[in-house]
Amino acid sequence: MAKKLELVSLYEWGMFTEPRPSVVAGPCSAETEEQVMETAKGLKELGINVFRAGIWKPRTHPGCFEGIGVPGLKWMQRAKREYGLKIATEVASEKHVFECLKHGVDLVWIGARTTANPFLVQEIADALADTDIPVLVKNPVNPDIDLWIGALERLNNAGIKKLGVIHRGFSTVEKTKYRNDPQWQMAIELRSRYPELPFFVDPSHMAGSKDYILELSQRSLDLGFEGLMIESHCNPSVALSDAKQQLTPAELKDMLYNQITVRDADSDSKEWKENIDQLRAKIDILDESLLYTLSSRMKISRQIGEYKKNNNIAILQTSRWDSILAKVVSKGAEYGLPKEFIEDVFNAIHETSVEMQNEVISGKTSEQK
Ligand code: PEP
Ligand code: MN
Secondary structure (H helix, E strand, C coil): CCCCCCCCCHHHCCCCCCCCCEEEEECCECCCHHHHHHHHHHHHHCCCCEEECECCCCCCCCCCCCCCCHHHHHHHHHHHHHHCCEEEEEECCHHHHHHHHHCCCCEEEECHHHHCCHHHHHHHHHHHCCCCCCEEEECCCCCCHHHHHHHHHHHHHCCCCCEEEEECCECCCCCCCCCCECCHHHHHHHHHHCCCCCEEECHHHHHCCHHHHHHHHHHHHHCCCCEEEEEECCCHHHCCCCHHHCECHHHHHHHHHHHCCCCCCCCCCHHHHHHHHHHHHHHHHHHHHHHHHHHHHHHHHHHHHHHHHHCCCCCCCHHHHHHHHHHHHHHHHHCCCCHHHHHHHHHHHHHHHHHHHHHHHCCCCCCCC
16 A cells, blocks of 8 residues: 655645646756846746756766756756746755755756666755755656655655646657657546645647647646646757757747647536536446446356366466457457557456466365355
8 A cells, every 4th residue: 555645735835836747947958147047037027936957967878968957956046036036946966955045946856867777866865955945857768657656755754845747748669759668547547546646747848849838738638637747948959958959939939829628627617517517327236237247247257167177187278369359350440449448457367267267277266156
């Protein structure tokens, strides 16, 4: 059972206001004082309150731009002073935390490569103990939800309650159209385990190209996630890191105000309530009958198990399973159900069915009544 997290709601952090989305925006990296100031000004003008910039950059290859370091924090402090912005950056060590605290950073996040390392997460949590600074935890590079949750637990154990997450997608071996595979089911799983946990999506690192930022932002709002972290640079084509995925402040403005559809989390309208209640009641009935059907199927499966046992026949007959799968996939298509979905569902059914027959054959339990 997951440990409960003690959390302060996003809108009590003093930097984000409803309605959604809450946006953190700014360049991948702070590069020069002019670039920081010009980008910050553009973003402030479009209503952004929280300005991000990377100061220490975790790069795959040495020799790439590895961040400007402490001078960049001073430029961000200037942007904070002159434009009234809150400022945010990534920390990957205790030293980074101390520099951020010294330079008035208002929010820090832990990057994907760091979340994957419990030693570093613990070091950062210890350095942040007794501070009131909000912390956002990016998902680890590999799709491991427990590693992500473990990082949240370490921070929470250190007394950090202004805690949230950033979903930035996962590295995969197969090439997909996005730089990082969204694997939304992982985000949905985390949300359902911790419904109160503030949730940001980073469409910039997920996309890897500015062409997909709108669709990924829309998707995350449609799924009900309240925040977006988006990379924005005053002149993306000359950016020293992640040049392809950064929007200008003007492009970000157009996307946020003209292109994105923000949906309400709920509505008080009587008509909406009546209709949605009716539809949900239908779903509940169908779920009930799915459960009944599944349990009936498993009972028959156990009977087959008994029969195989009595006749000394092995459980697994792969050719039989292959033919069932082919049949349900083609029938499923007639009902408009995608092949992958049918395969997932029926493989899960088959797996449990084999387990149940195995119990029968090994004599662990007897057939259910
Ligand atoms: C970043 O936000 O600049 C960054 C390095 O992201 P990630 O940790 O998601 O790769
Ligand atoms: Mn970046």
